[in-house]
Structures are given as structure tokens and as C-alpha cells.
């Protein structure tokens with residue numbers, strides 16, 4: 001085989017790129033992790049967001065040794081409550097109205113981690129905490145070389161390798177390039193990979209609140225006419241809010257004085273959490289959809305937001321990237337064990353086949369869900385309520401949705417299987 005500088009080059013050291021590097025090094029590959037951002041800014045200091053980590057994704061964190069530093073700050077989700085409600089009527093008498101769907105973790109079968117003494121449906125984890133935990137593990141991994149402050153400006157394939165051109169006038173040869181360079185992926189454009197892309201007319205207002213009464217580990221999703229409003233439990237009597245609004249309204253809410261903004265939040269959250277205060281500044285995140293139907297090329301794999309950027313309505317974007325990581329670790333690890341070239345077309349074809357259906361169904365499913373739930377058209381509102389009421393009465397249907405939310409469905413890669 002041709003000699004290369006590294007087995008695998010990863011472009012992009014966001015959450016996906018760093019976890020990808022750890023998973024591939026865990027399989028025994030030498031990895032170069034490249035990112036134009038300087039190392040001092042590695043933990044995204046401006047990112048106060050949290051991420052809902054599905055319970056099957058948490059298994060991968062545990063297997064890669066990055067769960068322990070996150071454990072104390074990760075808030076378990078014991079129950080998910082989905083309510084079809086306007087801000088006015090979503091909560092009644094301190095509780096939810098009759099048109100809600102309940103997903104208690106105790107409903108999950110024991111072999112999937114549920115039951116009375118079962119584990120959580122997922123965890124709310126801070127993005128900064130994840131960035132720091134992943135970075136510490138990357139720096140401690142002998143097989144990973146981090147090249148921060150260096151951008152990849154292009155690459156060419158050659159027999160047995162891909163040559164990466166860096167913006168410091170150097171080149172690197174690798175057997176496989178993994179593009180984790182985010183939703184505006186330059187590599188996707190340079191390689192001419194076909195993508196379905198569209199912007200959403202919504203923005204997500206993201207911030208944390210502190211509250212007087214306990215949340216009991218319940219995550220709420222309120223379907224309001226302008227878009228979903230999520231209340232996600234954090235540690236220390238705090239919740240993370242992801243409030244999707246039409247772009248213009250989102251900007252108008254952001255421009256309000258703090259007391260008026262808070263009162264708009266109180267209208268939506270209702271009285272169940274008692275007195276509220278803001279625990280971080282609200283930030284508006286623009287939302288868009290990108291999906292690459294065929295996420296591979298010659299000695300190239302796309303992963304994470306570079307391959308699929310989806311609406312945050314179901315909190316599944318990074319969880320999809322985690323499945324990419326686990327699937328690539330499996331197919332690449334098997335190639336190594338059988339003496340195959342990790343960048344060979346047959347290896348990449350297996351990855352593409354494994355990821356295509358899951359990604360397409362979740363990406364398009366979340367898009368349809370957002371369109372269906374972000375409106376106040378009477379017949380659709382009625383059908384939503386009827387649908388939620390019906391599913392509430394059917395335990396198998398609820399378990400089906402819970403396993404989807406837990407990323408615990410289909411042919412799971414080894415890093416995500418139950419222990």
C-alpha cells in the first residue's frame with residue numbers, strides 16, 4: 001500500500017470532528033484533525049447552547065471515555081411531554097391540558113434500559129462542557145495529531161491516497177478524508193456533492209432560565225403556532241429554552257428590554273416552574289436544511305452537519321452525527337482487521353448504505369414535522385390534537401417514538417449498542 005502521513009484526515013474539529021477522531025483512534029487509526037480555528041478558542045466560548053444527547057448516543061460517550069467528565073453536569077431526562085398548545089392554553093391549572101403526549105422513561109422495555117429502575121431517555125449536556133471534554137480526550141490520545149489554526153483549502157486524489165492542501169503551504173497525504181466542516185461545508189462544494197438545501201423562515205432563540213420550583217427531569221415540547229418551544233431540564237434548577245419563532249418576530253423579541261422578554265417567556269412556560277429569571281443572554285440561531293443524499297466520494301466521507309443539517313425540533317442533529325461516527329468506526333475498523341484499505345470504495349459504500357435511510361428519514365421527517373406543527377390552521381390543529389391523543393393511548397406507538405428519540409433503532413453500530 002502507498003505510504004501516507006496519516007491513515008485518516010478529518011477536516012473540522014467541531015463536536016462531530018473531535019468525537020470522530022476519538023472513535024477512529026479507538027479503532028487503531030492514526031488521525032490528523034485539522035481546523036482553521038486556533039487552539040485557544042477550541043471550546044466554543046460563545047456557545048451557551050445545550051444538546052439533548054439520546055440514550056444510545058450516551059453509550060458511545062461512555063465507550064470512548066468522555067462521559068465521566070460530563071456526568072455531574074448532565075441532567076437526565078426522565079419524561080418527555082409533548083403538548084399541542086398555543087402559549088395561552090398549553091398549561092392549565094399548573095399542569096398540561098388534555099391534549100398532551102407523555103413519554104416516561106419507565107415505559108421503555110428493561111432490555112433497552114427502561115423499567116422502574118431504568119436509565120434516562122437522554123441527557124441535557126452543555127455544548128461547552130462537551131467541547132472541553134472531547135478536547136481533553138483528543139489531546140491525551142497518542143494516535144491523534146491536532147492541527148489547529150490551519151485550514152484545508154483543497155485536496156486531490158492520487159493512487160492509494162488523498163493529498164490535502166493546507167493554508168500554511170504544506171500538504172498531507174491520507175488514505176481517507178472525513179469532512180466534518182459543518183453546515184456550510186467547503187469540501188461539499190469543492191467536491192461537487194449534490195445537496196438538498198433550503199433556509200427556514202424561522203430562527204431559534206436559545207437561552208437558559210433559572211426557576212424556583214423543580215423540573216423533575218421533564219422535557220417539554222410545546223407546539224405553538226409560530227414554531228416549537230422546548231423547555232429542557234438542566235442541573236441546579238435551570239432549564240435551557242429553544243424557542244423557534246418567525247425570523248422577524250425572533251428579532252423583535254430579542255430587541256425587547258429584559259423584563260418584557262422574560263414576561264413573554266413566562267407566558268409560554270406557565271406557572272409550573274414558579275418564579276423565572278434569565279440565566280444566560282438569548283442568542284438567535286438562523287436555521288437551514290442541508291442533506292447530501294450520497295455522503296461519500298473518492299477517498300472521502302461526509303459526516304455531521306456537513307452531511308445533514310436539520311431543524312432542531314426533535315433535538316436530533318448531533319445525534320445523527322454521532323451515528324455517522326459510530327457507523328464509520330465499525331466499517332473502517334472491519335476494513336483494518338481484514339487488511340482492506342480504509343479509503344477503498346467498497347468500505348465507503350458500506351458506510352453510505354448504512355447511513356442513507358436513517359439520515360433521509362430523520363432529516364425529512366423533522367422538516368415535515370416542523371411544517372405540520374408550526375401553524376394555527378384549524379383543521380391541522382384539530383388533527384394534531386387527535387393524533388397526539390391517539391398515540392397517548394397506544395403504548396407500543398409511544399415506545400416506538402421513544403426509541404427513535406433515543407437513537408436506539410435500526411441496525412445499531414457497536415459503539416451505540418446496549419452494554
Ligand SMILES: Cc1cc2nc3c(=O)[nH]c(=O)nc-3n(C[C@H](O)[C@H](O)[C@H](O)COP(=O)(O)OP(=O)(O)OC[C@H]3O[C@@H](n4cnc5c(N)ncnc54)[C@H](O)[C@@H]3O)c2cc1C
Pocket residue numbers: 011012013014015016017034035036037049050051052053150151152153180181182183186187204206242285303304305306312314315316317318319320321
Ligand atoms: C438551536 C439549535 C439547537 C440544537 N439542539 C440540538 C439537540 O438538542 N440535540 C442534537 O443532537 N443536536 C442539536 N443541534 C444540532 C447540533 O448543534 C449540530 O448538529 C452540531 O453542533 C454540529 O456539529 P459539527 O461538528 O458537525 O459542525 P460545526 O459545529 O459547524 O463544526 C464545523 C467545524 O469545521 C471547521 N471548518 C470549517 N471549514 C473548514 C475547513 N476548510 N477545514 C477544516 N475545518 C473547517 C469549523 O471551524 C468548525 O470547527 C442544535 C442546533 C441548533 C442550531
